[in-house]
Amino acid sequence: MSETYEFRGNLETKPVINDSTVTILVGAQWGDEGKGKWVDILGNRSHFSVRYQGGNNAGHTLYIDGKKVVLHQIPSGVFHPGNISVLSCGVVINPVALVKEMAEVKTLAEVHPSRIWISSRAHVITPWHMECDSLQESQAEVPIGTTKRGIGPAYSDKASRTSLRMEDYIHPEARSKWLERMASSNPSFALHLAKEEHAWSEFNKAAALLKDYVCEAEFRLRYAASLGKEILLEGAQGTLLDINHGTYPFVTSSNTTAGGAIGNLGISHRSVKHVIGIAKAYVTRVGGGPFPTELLDETGEILCEKGREFGATTGRKRRCGWFDAVAMRYSVEVNGMDGMYLNKMDILAGIPQVKICVAYDHPRLGRVTHFPSDLKVLAEMTPVYESFPGWKSDIKTKGSISDLPVEARKFIARIEELCGVPVLKIGTGPGREDFLLRS
Numbered sequence: 001m002s003e004t005y006e007f008r009g010n011l012e013t014k015p016v017i018n019d020s021t022v023t024i025l026v027g028a029q030w031g032d033e034g035k036g037k038w039v040d041i042l043g044n045r046s047h048f049s050v051r052y053q054g055g056n057n058a059g060h061t062l063y064i065d066g067k068k069v070v071l072h073q074i075p076s077g078v079f080h081p082g083n084i085s086v087l088s089c090g091v092v093i094n095p096v097a098l099v100k101e102m103a104e105v106k107t108l109a110e111v112h113p114s115r116i117w118i119s120s121r122a123h124v125i126t127p128w129h130m131e132c133d134s135l136q137e138s139q140a141e142v143p144i145g146t147t148k149r150g151i152g153p154a155y156s157d158k159a160s161r162t163s164l165r166m167e168d169y170i171h172p173e174a175r176s177k178w179l180e181r182m183a184s185s186n187p188s189f190a191l192h193l194a195k196e197e198h199a200w201s202e203f204n205k206a207a208a209l210l211k212d213y214v215c216e217a218e219f220r221l222r223y224a225a226s227l228g229k230e231i232l233l234e235g236a237q238g239t240l241l242d243i244n245h246g247t248y249p250f251v252t253s254s255n256t257t258a259g260g261a262i263g264n265l266g267i268s269h270r271s272v273k274h275v276i277g278i279a280k281a282y283v284t285r286v287g288g289g290p291f292p293t294e295l296l297d298e299t300g301e302i303l304c305e306k307g308r309e310f311g312a313t314t315g316r317k318r319r320c321g322w323f324d325a326v327a328m329r330y331s332v333e334v335n336g337m338d339g340m341y342l343n344k345m346d347i348l349a350g351i352p353q354v355k356i357c358v359a360y361d362h363p364r365l366g367r368v369t370h371f372p373s374d375l376k377v378l379a380e381m382t383p384v385y386e387s388f389p390g391w392k393s394d395i396k397t398k399g400s401i402s403d404l405p406v407e408a409r410k411f412i413a414r415i416e417e418l419c420g421v422p423v424l425k426i427g428t429g430p431g432r433e434d435f436l437l438r439s
């Protein structure tokens with residue numbers, strides 16, 4: 001199939017800028033909104049599923065034929081035979097972890113260079129980056145609570161222009177030169193290289209296994225888009241973890257938002273057809289940083305237990321809280337969202353009274369409805385809630401949103417009103433079939 005996209009360029013024709021074949025699925029909160037499930041579902045209808053940022057800090061849990069699968073780097077569309085999965089240039093790649101993930105996926109789907117493309121422009125996470133991440137976290141006065149997967153240090157090196165791209169990683173000579181250069185300029189790196197022989201040997205071995213998957217993925221994608229192929233861009237983490245627009249420094253080191261997707265991929269804004277925000281009917285956060293609607297009581301525990309809110313990558317317990325319409329509205333604006341998919345409505349079922357945060361109260365600023373950039377201010381906010389009667393019965397897991405109990409529909413309608421975009425689909429369970437459609 002990849003032959004179709006082996007376009008070498010032609011200056012006699014119009015540039016390959018297409019219109020409207022790209023859908024961006026973006027995390028609308030602090031990550032873990034359940035994006036993987038939707039990429040899996042929508043992947044069926046698209047030709048490409050593309051990761052545009054992050055690395056193996058992400059964990060997308062899917063249930064394929066009742067079997068639980070956790071993907072960290074490969075886009076969830078890999079389980080659809082007609083779909084090509086792409087790790088694009090905004091991603092940082094842990095090669096050893098990727099080889100392992102490919103082996104796991106192989107038991108359920110075809111893993112072949114015609115089905116998985118890795119951008120030659122993507123940067124590599126090395127064992128050194130993981131060491132730096134752990135060290136930085138252990139030495140920090142206020143740790144960020146990273147996944148310790150080396151994400152921040154890998155992106156730092158990319159920005160410092162000292163990093164290794166997949167292009168060079170897969171060529172032994174270029175890789176050796178890079179290692180020599182790093183070792184001669186940084187004694188700590190040289191020490192690590194000598195000490196962690198096993199990790200570096202695995203790192204070197206993985207290069208040969210990934211070589212055939214590496215290609216000029218963005219070039220091929222632009223060409224495919226010009227042929228009208230449908231492209232689904234899959235964000236990792238969430239808007240409030242974006243390095244620019246999130247709760248810095250308690251963020252990840254990449255651009256998680258829709259604008260980031262365009263920039264990272266090198267596609268035209270004109271090619272974007274839809275931006276869909278994935279949110280949960282409540283909010284969770286892993287790691288440090290302010291979280292205005294956090295519930296430190298029994299309800300928080302219920303959400304955590306019932307919603308199985310434990311990190312897919314690190315197993316850490318997620319902090320849980322009520323739906324925050326102030327933060328969601330911010331996310332709608334930052335991403336230019338057309339609509340949202342609201343996950344985990346089933347988890348709220350049975351809670352006698354549910355709440356939506358509709359504003360914040362601040363000791364100095366009074367009542368505010370915008371999401372502030374100043375973290376000290378955000379930490380001082382008291383959420384203002386509207387309360388809604390809960391819906392007792394277990395909800396239907398398939399069918400239409402109009403099948404929901406009236407209380408649940410009122411809750412959704414208020415979210416739509418406050419956030420200014422429609423709720424297009426409702427997630428009602430972990431499986432591929434578990435969702436309700438707007439009738």
Ligand code: IMP
Nearest residue numbers: 031032057058145146147251252286287
């Ligand atoms: P890093 O991305 O590992 O550097 O971690 C930075 C922050 O982002 C920490 O608060 C992490 O808990 C958070 N984070 C990273 N990946 C995810 C994710 O997939 N879901 C939710 N939070 C994440």
